[in-house]
Every structure is written in C-alpha cells, then in structure tokens.
Amino acid sequence: MKQIIGMACMTLIALAGCSEQPEQIEGESGPQSLAVSGVWIKNEDGTAMADPQTSGLTVWQDKLVSLSDGSANSDLQRKLHFIDSDTATVKSDAEKMRLTNLVRRSCFNGYLANQPDLEALTADPIRPGVFYTITEDATRTGALSASCEKKYEDTGSTDYPRVLVRLEKTEFGTLMTGVKPLKFPKAFNVGDFPNDGIEGLAMASDDLLYLALEKDGNGQPRIFTLTLGNEFWKDTEFAEVKDPTLNVPTFPSGNHPINGLAYYQHEQKGFLLAAARNDNELWVISTDKNVPFKRIPMHFLAPTEGATQDCDATEIMDNASIEGIAVKDNTLWMVNDPWKVNYLKNIQCPVNKANYEAMAPLLFSAPLDMAWFE
Known part of the structure; x- marks a missing residue:
C-alpha cells in the first residue's frame, strides 16, 4: 500500500478537466498543476472512515494524527485519529477527550466538554505526547456567563473568543490540559468572522507556534505567532498573537483561506507549508520575511478500487478540500475534510459513490520537491 500511496502521478500536467483554475498572481510557480493521488482512509475492518470531517494533520510516533471538527459524526468528535501512512488505516481513541481541573474550572468548560469545533492540530516537537488544537468562534453553543463574557469581551475579533487548547496523550487517554483564549490587536484588523x-497550526522547535487565519477584515489570509513557554499554560488569561509579517499571497478579491499548515526545516531554514483549499494549491512560505513565497498548483486523484473497465484507475476530483497537511x-501528506455541500460533485465512477455519500476522506501524498525551498 505504501507504494500505491507514494505512486502519485508526479508529472506536471495542464490543469484541464479540473475545477475553476486559480487566479494567476505575482510569485506563483507557473500555470501547470501537480497531480497528487490519494487512497481512501479505512477503519481496521476495511470499511471507509465515515464522516470524520477531518481537520488538521500532524505526526507523532511515526503515525499521522488527525481530529474531527464540530460537524463530524458524533462518535468521532473529541478524539484523536491515528493513521498508518503505510496502509492508510485509521484507529481512533477509544474514549473522548477528558478535561483536567484547570480546563473544567475555566469559562470554556461547557463548550469543550460537549461539541467543540476543533479546527487544526499540531504536535509539540519537544514535548512528547503534547498537541495543540484551536476552536472556531463558539457562539452556536450559547452565551458565556455574564462574568466570563465581561472578562473575555475584548478579543479584537469575534464576540466569543477563539480558544487554543493543549492536549496530552497519556496512558489514560487524551486529556485537555490547558486552554487560552486568543486576543488580536485591533491594528491587525482581523475582523468579526x-x-x-484559525484553521492551521504549526509548531517549530523553539516554542514558536504559527497560526493561520482564513481571512482578515480585508479578506486576506494571515499568519500570526505565539511563543509557548513553560509558563504559558498556567492560567486561562488571554494570549495575544503577534504578526511576523511573513510573505503570504494577497488577492484582489474572492476567498483564499489557509486550511492547513505544517512547519518544515530545510538546510537550517524554516518554511511553512500551507494548504490553500479553495485554490487547490500548496503555498511555500519562508519564516524569513525577506524571502518570497511560492504557489504550487495541485489537483487531486481518487482511486477507483474494484472498478470495471468503464472506469479509469483514478479520477480527478472536482472538490478535495484539503484541511490537514504534514511532513513525514x-x-x-495531506488529508481532506469532505465539504458537504460540494463533495457529491466528485461522483463519477459508480464504485466511489458510496464513499462520497459517506463523506469518507482520502490520504494524499507527494514527495517533497527541494526546488520549493530554493
């Protein structure tokens, strides 16, 4: 299976037959698209993983790890999902995440203990078993108490703060061990969306966490930072993000969010690999703000396992919606979050119809191209 996953048709071909071609702007790598093949993620019994709404991807103990957002099958929410990259087989936590005393005593206990909309995942490279995730605005769960609302009203963005959560994998399961609401300086013009x-998190080895915002008040994707020192998680006060002013693509119009983020070090230089879901692109962003970005157009191929001669071995997806990205x-490696209003547009070969209807995700892979980092 590893060979199958890695056999992505890695030639550069024209973008014919795919969804709407992304805009051409200064700094992108060219008008051609990289074909990337995927395999269906399956449970240990061989069935397709149904409706996990995978959001985020990272690496821990030689396995890929993902989690589900607030619109997923309820049985899969608040669990880590461990994916064997050799077989694309997944095994999830047996029990839902539990809250430690610090989190239970916080203003966010009710939200995190029920149906939090977790939207990214990254493993801490220097603290084994520690992960970080983040929530969307949580107003759909009901208002905060009057005292909590007053305490956290000045977010610089949404009425209900976006909440960064510390997770720890232990012998007793996965625990939520810390929670910090985010504050955005008003000068950043993050907007109220x-x-x-934040749909992308990536951690460097110097305690620096990168956070990717889908769009700000000007409709532009942004990247912010936080430094997570040993004292960071000792309370539940605001954590104010900083702007490293990295070179990130900007657009005259449209929605061009970052939906996945990974950190990669190449020859002592740091890079962020960003999944731009709406554009079907990989963005290569240097952590040196003086280095220009690169845009790598991609299109995604789904396998047609057991198909008849009327179907090709793979089919170009109309909508993949990548929301997790990692390097191993x-x-x-990339995983998609089936976009419920668009996923059925992918149905071509009848053999894949059931998988698309089940909102089953795929695991995609492509060898790193060192030219991306030149």
Missing part, C-alpha cells in the same frame, strides 16, 4: 478563523519521511 465567526466561521473564518520527506513526503508531504
């Missing part, structure tokens, strides 16, 4: 928040074994 409850469902267009010099390979770029």
Whole structure:
C-alpha cells in the first residue's frame, strides 16, 4: 500500500478537466498543476472512515494524527485519529477527550466538554505526547456567563473568543490540559468572522507556534505567532498573537483561506507549508520575511478500487478540500475534510459513490520537491 500511496502521478500536467483554475498572481510557480493521488482512509475492518470531517494533520510516533471538527459524526468528535501512512488505516481513541481541573474550572468548560469545533492540530516537537488544537468562534453553543463574557469581551475579533487548547496523550487517554483564549490587536484588523478563523497550526522547535487565519477584515489570509513557554499554560488569561509579517499571497478579491499548515526545516531554514483549499494549491512560505513565497498548483486523484473497465484507475476530483497537511519521511501528506455541500460533485465512477455519500476522506501524498525551498 505504501507504494500505491507514494505512486502519485508526479508529472506536471495542464490543469484541464479540473475545477475553476486559480487566479494567476505575482510569485506563483507557473500555470501547470501537480497531480497528487490519494487512497481512501479505512477503519481496521476495511470499511471507509465515515464522516470524520477531518481537520488538521500532524505526526507523532511515526503515525499521522488527525481530529474531527464540530460537524463530524458524533462518535468521532473529541478524539484523536491515528493513521498508518503505510496502509492508510485509521484507529481512533477509544474514549473522548477528558478535561483536567484547570480546563473544567475555566469559562470554556461547557463548550469543550460537549461539541467543540476543533479546527487544526499540531504536535509539540519537544514535548512528547503534547498537541495543540484551536476552536472556531463558539457562539452556536450559547452565551458565556455574564462574568466570563465581561472578562473575555475584548478579543479584537469575534464576540466569543477563539480558544487554543493543549492536549496530552497519556496512558489514560487524551486529556485537555490547558486552554487560552486568543486576543488580536485591533491594528491587525482581523475582523468579526465567526466561521473564518484559525484553521492551521504549526509548531517549530523553539516554542514558536504559527497560526493561520482564513481571512482578515480585508479578506486576506494571515499568519500570526505565539511563543509557548513553560509558563504559558498556567492560567486561562488571554494570549495575544503577534504578526511576523511573513510573505503570504494577497488577492484582489474572492476567498483564499489557509486550511492547513505544517512547519518544515530545510538546510537550517524554516518554511511553512500551507494548504490553500479553495485554490487547490500548496503555498511555500519562508519564516524569513525577506524571502518570497511560492504557489504550487495541485489537483487531486481518487482511486477507483474494484472498478470495471468503464472506469479509469483514478479520477480527478472536482472538490478535495484539503484541511490537514504534514511532513513525514520527506513526503508531504495531506488529508481532506469532505465539504458537504460540494463533495457529491466528485461522483463519477459508480464504485466511489458510496464513499462520497459517506463523506469518507482520502490520504494524499507527494514527495517533497527541494526546488520549493530554493
């Protein structure tokens, strides 16, 4: 299976037959698209993983790890999902995440203990078993108490703060061990967009966390930072983000969010790999603000397992919606979050109809191209 996953048709071909071609702007790598093949993520019994609404991807103990957002199958929410990259087989936590005393005593207990909309995931590279995730604006769960609302009203963005959560994998399961609401300086003009928040997290080895915002008040994707020192999680006060002013693509119009983020170090230089879901692109962003970005157009191929001669071995997806991205074994790994209003547009070969209707995700992979980092 590893060979199948890695056999992505890695030639550069024209973008014919795909969804709407992304805009051409200064700094992108060219008008051609990289074909990336995927395999269906399956449970240990061989069935397709149904409706996990995968959001985020990271690496821990040589496995890929994902989690589900607030619109997923309820049985899969508040669990980590461990994916074997050799077989694309998934095994989820047996029990839902539990809250430690610090989190239970916080203003966000009710939200995190029920149906939080978790939207990104990254493993801490220097603290084994520690992960970070983040929530969208949580107003759909009801208002905060009067005292909590007053305490956290000045977010610089949405009425209900976006909440960064510390997770820890232990012998007793996965625990929520810390919670910090985010504050954005008003000068950043983040805007009040409850469902267009932080959807990408990536952690460097110097305690620096990168946070990717879908869009700000000007409709532009942004990247912010936080430094997570040893004292960071000792309370539940605001954490104010900083702007490293990295070179990120900007657009005259339209929605061009970052929906997945990974950190990669190449020859002592740091890079962020960003999944631009709406554009079907990979953005390569240097952590040196003096280095220009690169845009890598991609299109995604789904396998037609057991198909008849009337179907090709793979089919170009109309809508993949990548929402998780990670680097492992010099390979770029991506997982999609089936976009419910668009996913059925992918149905072509009848053999894949049931998978698309089940909102089953795929695991995609492509070898890292060192030219991306030149």
